[in-house]
Amino acid sequence: MKPIRVWLIPPGPNPWKVVLILEELGVPYEIVTIRFDDVKKKPYTDINPNGRCPAIQDPNRDITLWESGAIIQYIIEEYDTDMKLTYDKFPEKHHLNQWLQFQMSGQGPYYGAAAWFNVLHEEKLPTAIERYNAQLKRVLSVLDGWLADRQWLVGDKVTYADLAFVPWNERIDSIILCAPEEKFAGFPNVQAWHERMVSRPAWKRIMEIRAALMEESGLENATGRPARFKSHQEYEEAIARGENTDP
CATH class of the missing domain: 1.20.1050.10 (Glutathione S-transferase Yfyf (Class Pi); Chain A, domain 2)
Structure with missing residues (x-):
């Protein structure tokens, strides 16, 4: 099985819902980290026109999806064949x-x-x-x-x-x-x-991954922005001006 590609911004909670489900099921995945600066512009908006994370691309089924709830339902339907995390009975x-x-x-x-x-x-x-x-x-x-x-x-x-x-x-x-x-x-x-x-081991594993990505990206844990910006407005204004926002 080829790994499912997951696009995420490390601080955001919604992508980690998807990663947690994949980890619990043992479905291989690879994380693609995207900067907050780039989430609202091409090429990412060709993947998700709404400019939010997460999005996935599954090469095994040739499908790209965005919206975390839709992604979770897809993963469960396609990959949880043993009903580890779901039920198939009424109600x-x-x-x-x-x-x-x-x-x-x-x-x-x-x-x-x-x-x-x-x-x-x-x-x-x-x-x-x-x-x-x-x-x-x-x-x-x-x-x-x-x-x-x-x-x-x-x-x-x-x-x-x-x-x-x-x-x-x-x-x-x-x-x-x-x-x-x-x-x-x-x-x-x-x-x-x-x-x-x-x-649960799956949660502990993905939080280790998140911590490494946060450190690698130089992002503050609480705000998700580089620590050198005093406010989120200052960060967004710098992005709008096209400035270098690297940590």
């Missing part, structure tokens, strides 16, 4: 899709907005910070309630739906600027669920 297969959609429509956007207003936006807007921090905690409350009497979102094993939540939940402390040990305060069921997943 579990639909419930898995339900939770993946909640991750895509709820967790990702609200956590991303919270990260923007807490960390990246130059002007601190208390109302925006309050709103999106509250929405982040609302997502956690939904998960915590569901996990009160179960270990996994669907069925009796870890699935792709569970794993899709890990990268964003892992960075809650850097999003809402709290101590790492406080990021799941008030949500003990989510904390236990998350700890079950981050203790």
